Amino acid sequence: MSILITGITGQDGYYLSKMLLEKGLEVHGTIRRSSTINTDRIDPLISKYEEDGQLNLHYSDLLDSASLNSLINQIKPNQIFNLAAQSHVSVSFKNPIYTTQTGTLGSVALLEAVRHADHDIRYYQASSSEMFGGVDNQLLDEDSPFIPKSPYAASKVFAHNMTKLYRESYDLFCVNGILFNHESPLRGETFVTRKISRAVGRIYHKLQSKLTLGNLDASRDWGFAGDYVEGMWQMLQNDIPDDWVLATGETHTVREFVEKAFKVVGLDGDEYIEISQKYFRPNEVEHLLGDSSKAQKELNWKPKTSFDQLVKMMVEHDLDLAEREKVLIENKLILPTWENSIN
Numbered sequence: 001m002s003i004l005i006t007g008i009t010g011q012d013g014y015y016l017s018k019m020l021l022e023k024g025l026e027v028h029g030t031i032r033r034s035s036t037i038n039t040d041r042i043d044p045l046i047s048k049y050e051e052d053g054q055l056n057l058h059y060s061d062l063l064d065s066a067s068l069n070s071l072i073n074q075i076k077p078n079q080i081f082n083l084a085a086q087s088h089v090s091v092s093f094k095n096p097i098y099t100t101q102t103g104t105l106g107s108v109a110l111l112e113a114v115r116h117a118d119h120d121i122r123y124y125q126a127s128s129s130e131m132f133g134g135v136d137n138q139l140l141d142e143d144s145p146f147i148p149k150s151p152y153a154a155s156k157v158f159a160h161n162m163t164k165l166y167r168e169s170y171d172l173f174c175v176n177g178i179l180f181n182h183e184s185p186l187r188g189e190t191f192v193t194r195k196i197s198r199a200v201g202r203i204y205h206k207l208q209s210k211l212t213l214g215n216l217d218a219s220r221d222w223g224f225a226g227d228y229v230e231g232m233w234q235m236l237q238n239d240i241p242d243d244w245v246l247a248t249g250e251t252h253t254v255r256e257f258v259e260k261a262f263k264v265v266g267l268d269g270d271e272y273i274e275i276s277q278k279y280f281r282p283n284e285v286e287h288l289l290g291d292s293s294k295a296q297k298e299l300n301w302k303p304k305t306s307f308d309q310l311v312k313m314m315v316e317h318d319l320d321l322a323e324r325e326k327v328l329i330e331n332k333l334i335l336p337t338w339e340n341s342i343n
Contacts, residue, residue, distance in 0.1 A: 002026045002075060006062060006110070007083030011186045012126070014041045016081060016229040021049050028075050030060040030084065041186050062106025065113070072113045072121075079236050081124045082110050082159075085152075088190060089130060092152035093282055103155025104162075111166045111174070122173040122236045125163040128156045129180040129221065129247070134285040141291040142178065142243050149283040164243070173241045180221040180247035180290040182228040183310060185317035192254055193222065196261050197314035201322030202338065203272055204265045207329070210340040211272050214279030216255040221290045223248045224305035224313070231301040238299060247290020248303045257311060264315040 003020050007013050008029025017027050027049075031039065039046060039057070049055035056075075060067045062084050072080075085103055086092060092099040107125060114121045132140045133147030148154040160176050167174040187194035192213065202208035223246070231246045262269035295301045305313075328334045336343065 001079070002028065002077045004028045004030070004072070004075065004077035004080045005083060006030045006081070006106075007085065007126075008057070009039050009042055010083060011041065011184055011188070011225050012083050012182075012229060012232075014045070014186055015184065015226045016083070016232060017042065017045055017055065019229055019233065021045060021054060026054055026056075028056045028058060028077060030062075030071070031057050032061055033059050062102055062109060065109040068109055068113050069116070072117055076117075076119055077121060079122045079124070080110065080114065081126070081232065082107060083126050085126065085155075088188070089150045089152045090279075090281055091190075092150050092155075096151035099151045100155045103152070104158045107159035108162055111162060111172075114172060114174070115166065115170050120173070122241075123163070123175070124232060124236055125159055125174065125176050127160045127176045127178040127243070128153065129178060129288050129290060130285060131157045131160065131178070132288065134287045137287050137289070139289055139291045140247075141245055142294055149285050150281070160243075167241055173236075175235045175238075175241045176243040177232050177235055178243060178245045178290075179228050179232075180223065180245070180288060182223045182225040182246075183314065184225040185314050186225070187314075193257060193314065194318075196258055197311075197318040198321070198338075199272075200261045200265060200267070200315050201318035201320075202325070202341075204267065204319060205322045205326045207322055207326055207336060207342055208338065208340050209272075209342055210274050211258070211269075212274050212276050212279065212339060213254065213258070214276065214281070215284055216258070216273075216275070217253055217286070218284065219251045219253045219287045219289075221247045221249070221251050221288050222257070222307060222310060223303045224310050227303045227305055231295055231299060234299040234301055242298075244295040244299060245290050245292050246295055246301065246303075247292045248307070249289070249291065250307060251287065251289040252307055260308060260311045261315050264312055265319065
């Protein structure tokens with residue numbers, strides 16, 4: 001079986017491709033041309049699987065439909081996971097055009113390629129809990145209304161609806177995975193959970209003085225990315241295409257994440273936190289809580305990693321990273337460039 005993953009160099013791309021490669025499947029991933037190497041997350045997989053042809057990377061762009069069609073006709077994938085996006089909500093306010101182009105035109109280009117392919121392809125679209133908007137404290141499932149509050153969320157709603165439209169109009173096997181926040185040690189460092197765990201490691205090793213954040217009372221349903229890619233895979237193995245929510249069914253505030261993260265190293269987070277308005281979103285999503293009972297019943301999927309385990313995993317990873325950074329700084333091999341660094 002051959003699998004194509006767009007956005008393979010991201011957090012989810014790593015965990016998904018790792019799982020598929022360990023199953024013995026042939027994995028193809030798209031990467032964008034760049035003047036710098038941008039495969040850091042998946043370098044361990046490249047080293048292990050590329051030489052024997054099990055992992056293959058291809059230069060392509062979601063906004064170039066001709067290159068997508070050519071690639072799909074060349075490799076003839078049985079399944080496509082569309083994970084590519086500008087996925088940072090705050091950045092989407094600063095760069096709305098690129099965010100919406102990738103999320104809307106890119107998804108349609110892939111759906112068109114699937115529709116015109118000369119073989120059956122199962123297609124997964126990465127939807128997002130941000131589509132719900134979090135207007136109150138309700139439990140959110142597949143039937144909850146979408147009230148997007150960011151360019152990122154609006155683009156995801158479009159792609160979600162187009163995926164359903166192509167499924168119903170052309171009888172294609174297309175599914176939407178509505179994933180609530182899922183984190184890991186490979187999360188981008190500008191995302192709040194990873195920003196916190198990185199800061200805890202650096203503060204513990206005296207490389208950083210404070211942690212500057214925005215809204216501490218925003219609450220999210222946080223799970224582990226490694227658990228969620230299993231649910232993504234199970235969606236495409238189901239007999240009937242549909243849409244499913246993946247979530248833990250628990251919600252925690254940013255403040256709770258901070259407290260638990262600092263507790264891992266025996267520190268009081270209140271002593272190191274400062275608030276800045278620059279980290280507040282123009283249109284804040286206050287609360288997100290998901291109901292994954294449909295996925296549990298139909299896909300036999302459940303999250304395995306608890307909130308406490310997730311926080312501990314991320315902090316311990318970033319403690320090791322900060323320790324290595326300290327050695328490099330002491331040997332004058334790097335300079336600290338992060339916020340609130342101690343020179």
